[in-house]
Amino acid sequence: GESVGLHLPTLSVQEGDNSIINCAYSNSASDYFIWYKQESGKGPQFIIDIRSNMDKRQGQRVTVLLNKTVKHLSLQIAATQPGDSAVYFCAEMEYGNKLVFGAGTILRVKS
Amino acid sequence: DTGVSQNPRHKITKRGQNVTFRCDPISEHNRLYWYRQTLGQGPEFLTYFQNEAQLEKSRLLSDRFSAERPKGSFSTLEIQRTEQGDSAMYLCASSLLSSGNTIYFGEGSWLTVV
Numbered sequence: 001g002e003s004v005g006l007h008l009p010t011l012s013v014q015e016g017d018n019s020i021i022n023c024a025y026s027n028s029a030s031d032y033f034i035w036y037k038q039e040s041g042k043g044p045q046f047i048i049d050i051r052s053n054m055d056k057r058q059g060q061r062v063t064v065l066l067n068k069t070v071k072h073l074s075l076q077i078a079a080t081q082p083g084d085s086a087v088y089f090c091a092e093m094e095y096g097n098k099l100v101f102g103a104g105t106i107l108r109v110k111s
Numbered sequence: 112d113t114g115v116s117q118n119p120r121h122k123i124t125k126r127g128q129n130v131t132f133r134c135d136p137i138s139e140h141n142r143l144y145w146y147r148q149t150l151g152q153g154p155e156f157l158t159y160f161q162n163e164a165q166l167e168k169s170r171l172l173s174d175r176f177s178a179e180r181p182k183g184s185f186s187t188l189e190i191q192r193t194e195q196g197d198s199a200m201y202l203c204a205s206s207l208l209s210s211g212n213t214i215y216f217g218e219g220s221w222l223t224v225v
Contacts, residue, residue: 043117043217046213089153098144103151
């Protein structure tokens with residue numbers, strides 16, 4: 001079936017550096033994408049979303065890029081902080097349907 | 112705090128017992144979702160409601176699982192005759208379809224079947 005996958009299972013970055021987490025999706029009909037952050041023992045926390053009619057969206061310290069041609073999504077975190085350490089999931093949705101999640105990327109921030 | 116409330120947060124039960132989880136979504140959200148998550152995996156879709164109507168059920172939702180949303184507000188997820196393989200975190204989420212459908216999750220209910 002359709003699935004969302006992540007390229008890197010673990011990413012280690014130095015505090016203050018920028019982080020880039022990548023995600024590939026396979027359902028070309030997906031029109032909505034969300035990045036979630038999940039800390040140990042907690043539920044997924046909404047970070048940022050993007051619709052298929054956009055290729056870039058910025059939030060506070062985060063930017064999501066969408067490349068529909070190659071079905072690729074990325075999350076950029078500027079000036080990564082220790083509090084950013086968590087598991088990051090991308091998820092896709094076809095309009096009015098359910099979210100499908102990938103396996104997640106662990107982000108470790110070294111002080 | 113996303114506003115989605117789940118309880119109990121933790122439940123330990125013996126194999127064969129029934130358990131029920133409750134979810135209170137963000138006020139006025141018309142969509143409510145249930146997901147299951149095991150360690151090291153992403154959340155897996157179980158079912159979702161629009162108002163009180165259950166619109167889709169995953170094949171993961173065996174006949175031992177039942178979910179309800181009787182008045183279109185809170186929802187319950189019941190697992191009958193629990194098995195050790197049911198041990199997981201059960202996540203509830205909600206959204207407002209007419210407002211972009213951004214989906215917000217609760218903190219989850221941990222189930223351990225011993």
